[in-house]
Amino acid sequence: MRFVSFMKDGQAKIGVRTDAGLVDLSKVDKKLPTDLKELIGQGKGALQRAGRAAKKAPPRAIVKGRVTHLPPIQNPGKIFCIGLNYKDHAAEAGLKIPNYPVVFTRFTTSFVGHNQTLIRPKASKHFDYEAEMVAIIGKRARNIKKSEALDYVAGYSVANEGSIRDYQMKASQWTIGKNFDKTGSIGPDFVTADELPAGAKGLGIQCRVNGKVLQDSNTREMIFDTKTLVYELARAITLEPGDVILTGTPAGVGFVRKPPIYLKNGDKCEIEIEGIGLLSNPVKNEK
Numbered sequence: 001m002r003f004v005s006f007m008k009d010g011q012a013k014i015g016v017r018t019d020a021g022l023v024d025l026s027k028v029d030k031k032l033p034t035d036l037k038e039l040i041g042q043g044k045g046a047l048q049r050a051g052r053a054a055k056k057a058p059p060r061a062i063v064k065g066r067v068t069h070l071p072p073i074q075n076p077g078k079i080f081c082i083g084l085n086y087k088d089h090a091a092e093a094g095l096k097i098p099n100y101p102v103v104f105t106r107f108t109t110s111f112v113g114h115n116q117t118l119i120r121p122k123a124s125k126h127f128d129y130e131a132e133m134v135a136i137i138g139k140r141a142r143n144i145k146k147s148e149a150l151d152y153v154a155g156y157s158v159a160n161e162g163s164i165r166d167y168q169m170k171a172s173q174w175t176i177g178k179n180f181d182k183t184g185s186i187g188p189d190f191v192t193a194d195e196l197p198a199g200a201k202g203l204g205i206q207c208r209v210n211g212k213v214l215q216d217s218n219t220r221e222m223i224f225d226t227k228t229l230v231y232e233l234a235r236a237i238t239l240e241p242g243d244v245i246l247t248g249t250p251a252g253v254g255f256v257r258k259p260p261i262y263l264k265n266g267d268k269c270e271i272e273i274e275g276i277g278l279l280s281n282p283v284k285n286e287k
Contacts, residue, residue: 001051002277003155003190005036005113007068014039016054017189020062023054027061036190037073037242040138040154047154047192069113072157072190073136078243079106080233081132081161081178085223085248092256101224101232106161106246110179114188118162118281120263121180127263127283130161130249131207131215131271133200134186135226138193141239149230152239155192156200158279159246160185160207160271162263165255186244189277196275199226204274205250209267217250219273224248 002017008024014036015022025032032050033039039046054061083102084090090097112118120127138154162184168177196203200219207215224232229245254261263269267283 001047001192001195003036003050003072004188005070005072005074005190007070008063012070012074014050015063016050018054018057020057022063022067023057023061024063025050025053028053028057035074037075040136041241043139069115069188071111071113071186073242073244075108076242076244077240078237079108079246080244081106081246082224082229082248083174086217086221086250087223088217088221088251089249089253092251092253097223101229103233104174104178106184107179109181111184111186112182112281113185114279114281116185116281117182118160118185118263118269118283119180119182119286120265120283121164121183122286123180124164124166125262125264126165126255127183128163128165128254129207129209129214129263129269130163130253131205132159132161132246132249133203133205133219133273133276134159135200135230135245135247136190137230137239137243137245138241140241141230141234144231144234146227146231149227149234150193150199152230152234153193153226154241155190156196156276157186157190158271158273158276160269160279160281161246161249185279185281187279191276200276201225203276206272207252208270208272209261209263214254214261215250215252219247221250222247
């Protein structure tokens with residue numbers, strides 16, 4: 001199943017993609033939550049119930065006209081990002097291949113949804129793109145068995161983990177450069193895990209800027225796969241439904257190119273992952 005979080009007529013809603021179109025769940029089952037995090041937290045049964053309701057939706061439940069896309073999870077309790085998780089990316093950055101996941105965090109204010117504007121800040125021209133797969137936690141996890149780690153993943157999405165490189169490199173901690181307002185995006189769809197290969201492994205991943213392919217890899221090239229990331233994070237931190245993990249970017253980022261390629265006003269940045277979807281955002285300068 002493919003779920004979409006969106007705004008319509010001033011209200012936040014959840015939709016399910018069907019052959020007939022995007023179904024507004026609030027118009028087919030009033031008992032279902034209108035927040036995807038809450039729906040995921042109710043378990044696989046709730047997701048399946050939503051899918052069944054969408055299949056039986058009357059025409060009035062099909063969304064008409066344009067919607068404002070939101071990140072699939074608007075208020076995750078935690079957002080984890082994994083650095084240097086593709087060997088070719090670590091190599092191009094001149095850094096050692098890690099033997100343990102490089103973990104840092106981002107805040108909700110740094111992300112926008114599909115088709116929403118990414119903002120190149122006044123403070124820097126070093127706005128870089130990063131194609132990443134997103135794993136979304138489906139149930140509470142702490143000190144779990146590695147063999148069962150994927151049971152705790154509800155599904156997947158697409159991200160542009162945009163970075164302000166000069167600020168990222170100002171200190172040993174990357175927090176500032178990774179958290180400028182509206183420099184990243186997630187969406188448009190949340191795809192349930194049963195729709196994809198185990199751990200979403202073996203999926204093509206690309207970044208295109210103005211139609212030019214700048215990153216082109218496959219999720220099988222991740223150093224630490226989804227199972228390992230969930231297992232290792234849960235050894236230290238309690239994972240909760242709706243928590244978000246951005247699993248790292250492959251080679252081809254802008255700051256290592258000669259000359260460097262940075263996002264600028266008027267650009268269109270697209271991230272596409274096979275079987276999950278296409279995330280597209282325009283870029284504008286901060287006013």
